[in-house]
Every structure is written in structure tokens, then in C-alpha cells.
Amino acid sequence: MISNIPLLPLPYGAAKGIIHGFYPMGSVVAKFFPGLEVELEGAKSRMDAREYASGAIFAFALYFIVIGAILAVFVYRNNLASSLQARLAVVFISGAISLAAFTYIMAFPRWLMSKNRAELEKNLLFAARHLMVQTSAGVPLFESIVSVSYDFEQEDMGYGAIGEEFRKIVKEVRSGKELSVALEESALRNPSTYYRRIVWQLANANKSGANMGFVLKQVVEFLSDEQRILVKEYGSQLNPLALFYMLTCIVAPTMGLIFIAIASTIANLPVSEALFGGILVLLVVTQIMFIGLIKSRRPTVAL
Secondary structure, three states, rough: OOOOOOOOOOOOHHHHHHHHHHHHHHHHHHHHOOOHHHHHOOOOOOOHHHHHHHHHHHHHHHHHHHHHHHHHHHHHOOOOOOOOOHHHHHHHHHHHHHHHHHHHHHHHHHHHHHHHHHHHHHHHHHHHHHHHHHHHHHEEEEEHHHHHOOOOOOOOHHOOOHHHHHHHHHHHHOOOOOHHHHHHHHOOOOOOOHHHHHHHHHHHHHHHOOOHHHHHHHHHHHHHHHHHHHHHHHHHHHHHHHHHHHHHHHHHHHHHHHHHHHHHHHHOOOOOOOHHHHHHHHHHHHHHHHHHHHHHHHOOOOO
């Protein structure tokens, strides 16, 4: 849940009055991010798109002023205030860091929504199987949801985000809300497409009085097939990624070092330790990027 603007050094409650002054600019910026409202809902944020964008603009301005002031003091103390290049460097560095912070803040809801979606889908198939077994044995749907929502002391024994969401449904039903309405509202406030489909089917089946065990059996088969397809697609993506990895991280550095050695011998080019250090740093960064790319493409499945 987003209760504060990320990277903002001030608590949101303390900065809320200042952020309100950026609402006109926030409304304009929010239009350039049409999916921000949906991302904030998926991240379970209490802020709307205009308020969040205004906070991001305030963070940008704050970082620009603070970093610019620090760099300006450094330039002044080193007697570089008269240098145009030094002044441009202050503006450029302050703007670059502030823009990076702004970009991170605006991308944070999307990342958090993806994380919530993955957490929700992690145990979705197991929870659906649990409901299928319970309802097939004649247990009412609500009691089956209660059994899935049970909070175990050991985290690996429960259903994670599914159990937490089902606990909200149980609480709403016990406070007087109809089960079908609570299921539909749960589907609307969660970002997972698979979760929405399943919960909407449960709500429709509960309204119509259909055989819940048969409905859940179809749901489990659908989820299993979908996850197998995701695994096959992931496997097909690994082959070109592995080839590209070999070319960029193994073949290219090896051939590059050989070329540098030959060129330095023939043309008497200076080769310093800094060059090899730079190559090593570049390789490490490339390795980390590939690991992140492969990890981001890995599907969240539980067959």
C-alpha cells in the first residue's frame, strides 16, 4: 500500500499542504500518465492520480533546490562561480538527479501493482483447488472461503495474499454484506486478471445457485492450462536470451580484449589499468541487467 510519496524526505502528512499547491501542475502531468489511476488502485494507494503526480512534482522541485544549493556552495568555495561550465554542471547534475527521482516516483505504483499481482497469483491455483475440494464435499462456499482465509502462524502454511484478501471478504460478509457483492468488490480492487475472472465466476455461480464444485473444477483446469502455457512461453524466450547473453558477455569481451592486445602491439596504443577496470565494470552491469531481465520475465506459477 502506498501511504507516502517514495523518495520524499518529508512525511506525507507534513507535506500535504505544500503538495496541494502543486495540484494545477499535477493535473497536467497526470494526463501524460493515463494508466496512473489504475496503477494506484492496483497498488492499494489512498491517493488519486492528481495528488500523487503533485507529490512527484514537489519531490522534483525539492531535490533540484537542495542538490543545486549544495553544489552551488561547493562551486563557490572552490572559486568556480565565474565559470559558465561550472554553473551549467550544477544545473545539469541537479536536474538529472531530480528527474531520476521523479521518474522513479512515477514508476513506483506500476512496480508495486505488478508485485501485488504476482503475490496474488502465486497461490491462486492452490487456493482454487482448496475451494474445489471443500465445495465438492458439500461445504458451503462461504465456509470454504473462511477455511482458505485462515491465518496460520507459519507463513508457508497459508495462502499469502489470497488468504489476506479472503479475510477481507469474510469480514465484510460477517458485517452484513452479501457474499456475491463482497466477491465482486474484491475482484474490482485487485489487479490480477486471473483473480478477477475466478472471483467473478464464483460470484455469478453464487447468485445463480449453480453447482460450485463443477464451476471450481473448470476454474482449476483453466488456471493449470494457463500456467503451463506461461511456462512454455518462458522457455521459448530463454533460448534467444541465452544466445544474446553469450554474444554480449562472453564472445564480445573476449574478442574485444584480443583486439585491444593486438592493436596495442601493432600501433603501440597505450593500455592502462583503468581501461580493464572499465571493461570489468561494464561486464558486471551487463550481467546484473541480464539477471534482472530474466527474473522479470519469469512467470509466477504454482503447478
